[in-house]
């Protein structure tokens with residue numbers, strides 16, 4: 001044998017992949033095998049440092065990895081086969097791109113010499129995933145593999161995080177080449193995200209903040225992306241300035257819901273006080289949020305009288321939808337640190353008592369109020385009880401997409417970042433159940449609850465089997481209104497209440513379904529039984545499907561109609577006959 | 590404002606469009622052009638002209654020149670969206686710099702005899718177009734210049750028996766001693 005066989009860095013492509021994952025500290029990988037990745041699965045079989053979680057559908061692997069990533073701050077790692085394995089990953093990749101979630105997805109590919117031949121289970125994976133990844137690579141030479149894998153981890157996790165795909169043909173997995181551990185030169189010289197904010201801009205921002213009469217802080221998912229330190233700094237900034245703060249759906253938990261300056265979520269289904277304060281403010285500090293259309297509504301009427309400061313790590317987020325006065329490109333943790341330092345040295349807490357009393361009058365409108373009911377469980381009530389009964393526990397919440405998602409955002413109080421996993425940008429039904437699995441894998445002793453809807457959970461229900469196999473006691477808390485509630489609401493408000501295909505016909509018996517999977521099923525329909533059932537759910541050490549039968553036709557308010565600005569929301573009290581309101585030519589955003 | 594029932598807010602934007610020439614320096618790796626073009630089609634940006642060629646082969650660098658139109662906000666987005674792509678080194682807005690030279694090369698085939706043929710030759714001379722192929726009934730002219738000049742030349746050839754045109758698209762470079 002040649003000397004080379006003794007070189008520990010000589011190995012097959014498949015071995016390199018496993019080795020690189022371990023070198024990047026990966027402990028869990030979500031995946032599904034197939035012909036084009038069998039050499040990698042063979043390597044996984046022969047090691048013990050990394051656990052592989054076998055899902056039931058590749059989409060489940062993707063969302064599980066997203067939940068894992070969002071709740072830990074580490075990248076989620078996925079391994080799937082070529083062709084259908086890769087195409088099943090497209091939804092989670094697009095989801096992760098929208099919500100800035102770091103994922104490293106390794107796909108198998110047909111052997112190099114067959115690429116382009118319509119070979120068995122061939123698809124153009126890099127072509128298909130190009131628009132739904134931050135970057136992707138097809139590796140044709142085993143000696144490029146180590147560099148590409150290391151670069152993949154760096155690209156996924158640095159700057160604005162996002163998903164990446166490394167497509168590895170089967171012959172490259174078999175071929176032997178030279179591995180090297182991660183090193184700086186593995187990264188494209190053309191890729192250098194900016195972390196530190198410009199000092200001049202920061203001084204200008206502080207001066208503006210200090211002169212504010214009606215300020216607001218509007219924070220977003222970027223604060224969560226930046227890591228726990230950014231949330232700490234954000235809290236400190238709120239403390240020393242005394243400013244009110246609101247957040248997007250993606251940023252919930254960065255500032256605690258119990259904090260006294262908290263206005264609740266803003267945007268389409270945000271609180272009246274948050275949206276009014278956004279509209280009437282004179283200085284807006286946007287931290288790691290992207291002026292999404294669910295936030296701005298009509299852009300020409302968005303916060304017309306304010307000067308805007310925008311902190312974002314991605315220059316393309318700045319001035320995309322809304323022109324801002326002081327852009328600061330950098331990591332929000334870094335920039336908040338600098339702002340605090342300058343503020344403490346040079347500025348005084350501005351007197352904004354008048355502004356707070358204005359806010360108090362908006363708060364008094366109680367925009368989240370709903371009509372309690374003694375016979376039927378109101379969905380809002382169910383979330384409130386879930387919150388009260390899980391409060392103080394080590395809890396993580398994921399959601400599906402729909403009304404239940406909005407009610408969860410409105411009524412569950414998040415005290416810490418990384419505790420709330422939801423599909424915001426893409427709005428992917430079926431996200432929550434597998435995401436909960438990913439969270440539970442990362443936090444085996446925590447309470448992990450997916451707040452779902454009866455329609456959404458059916459999209460990835462098969463992952464119950466994964467939860468049972470890996471002893472992951474996730475709780476699937478279904479607000480069962482037997483409708484695609486969000487769709488029904490829009491049909492009621494916008495389409496003459498013609499409920500075209502939004503009724504959940506032929507729902508399964510969720511209790512039996514849970515049992516069929518080897519989990520536990522619970523069902524409750526009376527408000528009086530709710531607390532007991534929730535406590536039982538918490539105490540069960542198995543995956544649970546909780547069928548919470550709620551009022552079928554409840555709508556989610558408040559809501560900003562379109563062609564409308566933030567100060568023209570519909571509140572629940574005005575919505576007694578919402579159809580009439582919309583009939584006058586007004587529509588939803 | 591009247592708008593249909595929609596999940597999105599439909600807004601008319603009235604900012605005027607501008608035309609900008611962007612020079613983009615990229616790592617010459619497989620798929621890089623597909624990425625750039627995909628960005629334009631995926632986000633609905635316009636491409637008026639696109640040229641690409643390797644310019645520094647040792648460093649595997651290619652230079653892409655794109656002429657695009659859009660509102661000032663869209664142009665700014667295009668530049669940021671290009672700049673955040675991993676294999677992109679630099680994006681320079683040649684139009685903003687105000688000091689760029691733009692050139693395009695076209696080959697123009699004209700068929701005819703008699704007076705139109707003579708006229709074509711005379712005009713070609715005035716435009717400093719060169720004859721690079723000739724038969725008794727046709728010419729191929731090679732012309733270099735900015736796009737406006739080439740458009741003008743083509744318009745003049747049309748009534749004189751224009752057969753076809755092949756254009757390279759715009760290449761641009763800054764004036765003065767500095768590189769991009």
Ligand SMILES: Cc1cc2nc3c(=O)[nH]c(=O)nc-3n(C[C@H](O)[C@H](O)[C@H](O)COP(=O)(O)OP(=O)(O)OC[C@H]3O[C@@H](n4cnc5c(N)ncnc54)[C@H](O)[C@@H]3O)c2cc1C
Nearest residue numbers: 220221222248249250267268269288290313332424425427
């Ligand atoms: C049915 C439904 C209804 C919805 N209704 C609402 C609603 O009422 N209100 C609402 O808020 N949302 C709502 N959403 C969510 C909405 O669609 C968007 O996903 C959300 O508003 C975007 O949040 P964000 O602005 O915080 O941006 P994110 O998508 O979280 O983006 C983060 C931003 O921060 C930047 N960033 C990332 N990392 C860093 C860093 N380290 N430092 C600095 N910057 C960084 C990124 O570049 C990006 O610009 C709804 C979604 C659904 C599905």
Ligand SMILES: Cc1ncc(C[n+]2csc(CCOP(=O)(O)OP(=O)(O)O)c2C)c(N)n1
Nearest residue numbers: 402403404427429453454455456484485486
């Ligand atoms: C994959 C996918 N398909 C379709 C939609 C459109 N959509 C948004 S909400 C919704 C209904 C969700 O119903 P359900 O899960 O029962 O939740 P509810 O609104 O009733 O709380 C639909 C179909 C989507 N967001 N995702």
